[in-house]
Amino acid sequence: MSGEGKGGAILSVHDLRVDFRSGRKTVSAVRGVSFDLRRGETFSLVGESGSGKTTIGRAIMRIHAPSAGEILYEGTRVSGRIGAARERLLRQQVQMIFQDPLASLNERAKIDYIVSEGLYNFRLFRDEAERRAKVEKALLEVGLLPEFASRFPHEFSGGQRQRIGIARALVMEPSLLIADEPISALDVSIRAQVINLLNRLKREKNLTYLFIAHDLSVVRFISDRIAVIYRGRLVELAPAERLFERPLHPYTRALLAAVPEPDPGLEAGKRHLAYDPAMHDYGREEPAWREVEAEHFVLASGAEAAAWRGRL
Amino acid sequence: MSAPILRVADLDVSFSLRGKRLHALRKASLELAKGETLAVVGESGSGKSVLCKTFLGMLDKNGRVDSGSILFEGRDLARMRTEKDWLRIRGKRIAMIFQDPMTALNPLKTIGEQIREAAALHRGMDRKSSRLAVLETLERVGIGEPELRYRQYPHEFSGGMRQRAVIAAAVACRPEILVCDEPTTALDVTVQAQILDLLKSLQKDLGMSLVFITHDLGVVASVAQRVAVMYAGQVVEQGTVDEVFHDPRAPYTWALLASLPQLGVKGEELYSIKGTPPNLFKEIKGDAFAPRNPQALEVDFEFEPPPIAVSPTHWARTWLLDERAPRIEPPETIRRLREWLAKRRAADATARNDGPGGVP
Numbered sequence: 001m002s003g004e005g006k007g008g009a010i011l012s013v014h015d016l017r018v019d020f021r022s023g024r025k026t027v028s029a030v031r032g033v034s035f036d037l038r039r040g041e042t043f044s045l046v047g048e049s050g051s052g053k054t055t056i057g058r059a060i061m062r063i064h065a066p067s068a069g070e071i072l073y074e075g076t077r078v079s080g081r082i083g084a085a086r087e088r089l090l091r092q093q094v095q096m097i098f099q100d101p102l103a104s105l106n107e108r109a110k111i112d113y114i115v116s117e118g119l120y121n122f123r124l125f126r127d128e129a130e131r132r133a134k135v136e137k138a139l140l141e142v143g144l145l146p147e148f149a150s151r152f153p154h155e156f157s158g159g160q161r162q163r164i165g166i167a168r169a170l171v172m173e174p175s176l177l178i179a180d181e182p183i184s185a186l187d188v189s190i191r192a193q194v195i196n197l198l199n200r201l202k203r204e205k206n207l208t209y210l211f212i213a214h215d216l217s218v219v220r221f222i223s224d225r226i227a228v229i230y231r232g233r234l235v236e237l238a239p240a241e242r243l244f245e246r247p248l249h250p251y252t253r254a255l256l257a258a259v260p261e262p263d264p265g266l267e268a269g270k271r272h273l274a275y276d277p278a279m280h281d282y283g284r285e286e287p288a289w290r291e292v293e294a295e296h297f298v299l300a301s302g303a304e305a306a307a308w309r310g311r312l
Numbered sequence: 313m314s315a316p317i318l319r320v321a322d323l324d325v326s327f328s329l330r331g332k333r334l335h336a337l338r339k340a341s342l343e344l345a346k347g348e349t350l351a352v353v354g355e356s357g358s359g360k361s362v363l364c365k366t367f368l369g370m371l372d373k374n375g376r377v378d379s380g381s382i383l384f385e386g387r388d389l390a391r392m393r394t395e396k397d398w399l400r401i402r403g404k405r406i407a408m409i410f411q412d413p414m415t416a417l418n419p420l421k422t423i424g425e426q427i428r429e430a431a432a433l434h435r436g437m438d439r440k441s442s443r444l445a446v447l448e449t450l451e452r453v454g455i456g457e458p459e460l461r462y463r464q465y466p467h468e469f470s471g472g473m474r475q476r477a478v479i480a481a482a483v484a485c486r487p488e489i490l491v492c493d494e495p496t497t498a499l500d501v502t503v504q505a506q507i508l509d510l511l512k513s514l515q516k517d518l519g520m521s522l523v524f525i526t527h528d529l530g531v532v533a534s535v536a537q538r539v540a541v542m543y544a545g546q547v548v549e550q551g552t553v554d555e556v557f558h559d560p561r562a563p564y565t566w567a568l569l570a571s572l573p574q575l576g577v578k579g580e581e582l583y584s585i586k587g588t589p590p591n592l593f594k595e596i597k598g599d600a601f602a603p604r605n606p607q608a609l610e611v612d613f614e615f616e617p618p619p620i621a622v623s624p625t626h627w628a629r630t631w632l633l634d635e636r637a638p639r640i641e642p643p644e645t646i647r648r649l650r651e652w653l654a655k656r657r658a659a660d661a662t663a664r665n666d667g668p669g670g671v672p
Contacts (some may be wrong), residue, residue, distance in 0.1 A: 046575060049471075055431065188572070189567065189571045190583035192583060195573065199581075214501065221574075258505040260533060262569075262574060263576070263653050264557055265554070270534075272502075
């Protein structure tokens with residue numbers, strides 16, 4: 001665990017396991033996942049459907065209880081049984097943004113209520129005037145007009161709705177934002193607007209982002225570090241550029257190769273790599289989380305790590 | 313380009329909604345060559361799905377073709393009125409697959425029976441021979457153990473396998489044109505790559521023409537030989553993929569390519585298009601993109617630009633191509649895009665089949 005200063009860990013996930021039981025069967029959606037979120041960084045968790053990436057975000061938000069391991073926020077444990085005061089702090093300082101802005105906004109409520117709901121829950125205002133001022137400020141920060149407060153979600157375009165979702169998170173003055181696929185449902189041009197907005201807010205408010213995504217090409221531009229998750233386990237973690245320049249784990253390589261590049265010349269000659277977990281020889285030695293170069297971690301057996309190190 | 317199999321000219325389509333008319337297509341024009349893959353790109357609401365639905369007579373009840381033509385093998389599909397006429401085209405000659413395979417499949421019928429019904433109906437086969445044809449098709453689209461899979465229900469299939477089943481149903485009738493409406497948007501990237509590979513190989517083997525609707529420029533580069541860019545109910549630019557990616561001419565195409573996150577420089581703002589698309593309930597004067605185009609000319613606000621040819625295979629609707637227009641450079645990001653493309657290609661020595669449609 002790192003210290004409290006800038007760049008220290010704001011959130012640490014230690015050996016997290018989340019099991020789901022259905023009947024007599026138990027499925028481990030997340031197994032042995034550990035990582036630190038450093039204050040002020042954008043950390044992306046990338047994986048395909050069913051990989052457990054969303055489950056990790058939900059475990060941090062205490063929606064799913066960990067079966068093993070623990071989660072620390074600002075150095076104190078926030079998983080398992082915790083006091084009401086600590087839970088309250090977590091729920092205020094860690095906010096979420098969702099993928100589908102229409103599904104995540106109450107269609108019968110006005111924007112004013114949607115943005116203030118958290119304020120009401122935590123009584124974060126002295127009087128009506130202060131609440132209104134906070135809503136207005138949040139709307140302005142995401143580039144919406146304060147008069148929009150009296151409208152309903154259906155009156156807005158997709159990009160505007162996503163801004164409302166961001167305003168709703170910002171009004172709580174969070175220090176950590178968990179964004180679960182916040183841009184994958186948006187059109188190309190609107191996507192650029194929302195990415196710019198998130199980047200600006202991060203700078204201005206010194207926010208930390210945990211981005212959950214399935215598309216590597218988009219996270220490259222916004223992330224400081226990227227972790228790749230496959231079937232509930234992290235397989236690789238590295239600074240964003242390094243992951244793209246020197247991907248080591250075969251799954252990361254397959255995932256990178258699968259993203260179609262906006263370049264006809266390149267696509268014409270491309271061959272897709274398939275990832276087959278049976279390719280690893282883990283019979284004799286279980287894979288472990290290893291640092292193969294500074295800041296670059298992979299899930300590998302000793303032999304694999306040695307071979308991959310040779311490639312660097 | 314070989315002879316077009318489908319030619320759409322000046323197609324106007326409108327929908328009546330709450331007593332008002334929404335002009336979803338405004339003089340949309342498009343050509344599809346035999347055996348090629350044409351990608352139709354645009355943002356939501358640009359009319360790409362509406363355009364493709366007119367090829368199959370699948371407009372919603374409140375929609376109608378106001379004018380224009382859709383020529384397919386000597387017939388004008390825009391003039392077809394009766395369902396009986398359409399049944400001879402839809403599914404049989406022109407088939408379509410959609411984004412969400414689950415909505416296209418009947419959850420109460422086995423996969424095999426659903427595909428067999430379509431094949432039997434359109435190809436006039438009996439039960440036994442159509443069953444054999446289905447098994448063969450299942451195998452062809454990469455569904456292993458076709459005998460077992462034939463008897464399974466859609467819920468027993470994964471997302472990627474369901475999309476394969478839908479593709480099997482579509483190609484079982486050997487259509488000449490297959491329209492794919494965002495077929496991979498709901499899939500994981502690795503599964504998307506497999507489905508794109510499948511569609512490419514099917515197209516080659518069966519000699520189909522493909523129309524591929526997508527908003528992902530990466531997918532365009534991966535599957536298409538030609539691309540049509542749509543904005544506010546119009547095709548604003550059409551050309552080969554090399555022409556459109558390397559030498560885009562319409563300001564909207566510039567803006568679309570420039571907003572690719574891949575072109576972003578860390579720590580800098582990503583290029584983004586300001587404003588919102590026009591309201592299609594209202595009359596649009598001049599170039600629909602002009603209000604969002606910082607370099608718009610005065611004429612753009614007054615008169616609608618006609619399609620102007622850049623090369624025999626490339627045209628765009630922009631006054632910039634008119635000989636009287638001042639010379640306007642594409643934005644900085646487009647130059648960066650060219651450099652980026654050049655750099656990527658130099659790095660990737662295997663991809664060396666570049667046409668002449670390059671940088672002027």
